[in-house]
Amino acid sequence: MKIIILGAPGAGKGTQARIISEKFGIPNISTGDIFRANIKNGTQLGMEAKKYMDQGLLVPDELTVKILLDRVGQEDCKNGYILDGFPRNIPQAQVLDKALEERKEKLDYAINVDVPDENIIKRMSGRRACTGCGATYHIEHIPPKAEGICDTCGQELVLRDDDKPKTVKNRLDVYHEQTQPLIEFYEAKGILNTVDGTKDMKDVSAAIAAILQ
Numbered sequence: 001m002k003i004i005i006l007g008a009p010g011a012g013k014g015t016q017a018r019i020i021s022e023k024f025g026i027p028n029i030s031t032g033d034i035f036r037a038n039i040k041n042g043t044q045l046g047m048e049a050k051k052y053m054d055q056g057l058l059v060p061d062e063l064t065v066k067i068l069l070d071r072v073g074q075e076d077c078k079n080g081y082i083l084d085g086f087p088r089n090i091p092q093a094q095v096l097d098k099a100l101e102e103r104k105e106k107l108d109y110a111i112n113v114d115v116p117d118e119n120i121i122k123r124m125s126g127r128r129a130c131t132g133c134g135a136t137y138h139i140e141h142i143p144p145k146a147e148g149i150c151d152t153c154g155q156e157l158v159l160r161d162d163d164k165p166k167t168v169k170n171r172l173d174v175y176h177e178q179t180q181p182l183i184e185f186y187e188a189k190g191i192l193n194t195v196d197g198t199k200d201m202k203d204v205s206a207a208i209a210a211i212l213q
């Protein structure tokens with residue numbers, strides 16, 4: 001069961017990837033995590049990636065796919081895996097496809113967690129972070145006991161710059177331009193499944209589980 005999960009930033013795909021990973025006993029693989037693991041272990045691939053990262057450059061797609069293939073070749077991936085955050089664009093998806101093809105493998109499912117922009121902007125603008133201990137809240141879903149005050153340390157809660165509508169909108173624009181074309185790409189391959197990500201987290205994961213079962 002080789003899965004990739006797609007969705008706009010803030011659509012909740014990271015949470016769903018973790019749930020699928022636990023439910024089906026397959027590793028949840030993000031490129032950030034595998035870069036860090038390779039660098040920490042001082043592997044040759046990790047050192048190559050670090051050269052780019054130290055210069056503030058993006059790791060080239062070919063190298064990223066090499067590191068990814070090395071990871072999915074490990075024992076714990078023999079029953080499948082879920083990729084979160086890669087590929088991010090069509091060229092990366094093509095490099096990945098080609099590399100999998102060479103190993104006589106292919107992706108089985110692309111799960112698209114669909115949430116309209118306005119819902120995401122609304123969700124994110126309800127987030128609050130503590131300026132003291134970093135605890136996070138949501139004015140609707142996880143409100144603090146006293147408005148604007150952290151339950152744990154009593155410091156002020158603020159809306160982070162990352163969660164402000166303008167920043168969120170910019171990230172969504174990048175997503176629409178670069179990542180959203182993957183939806184058609186995987187649809188053409190016949191492996192796309194879209195779930196309604198506006199529903200409750202539990203309902204979204206039940207919908208995904210129904211597709212995978």
Ligand SMILES: [Zn+2]
Nearest residue numbers: 130133150153
């Ligand atoms: Zn606090």
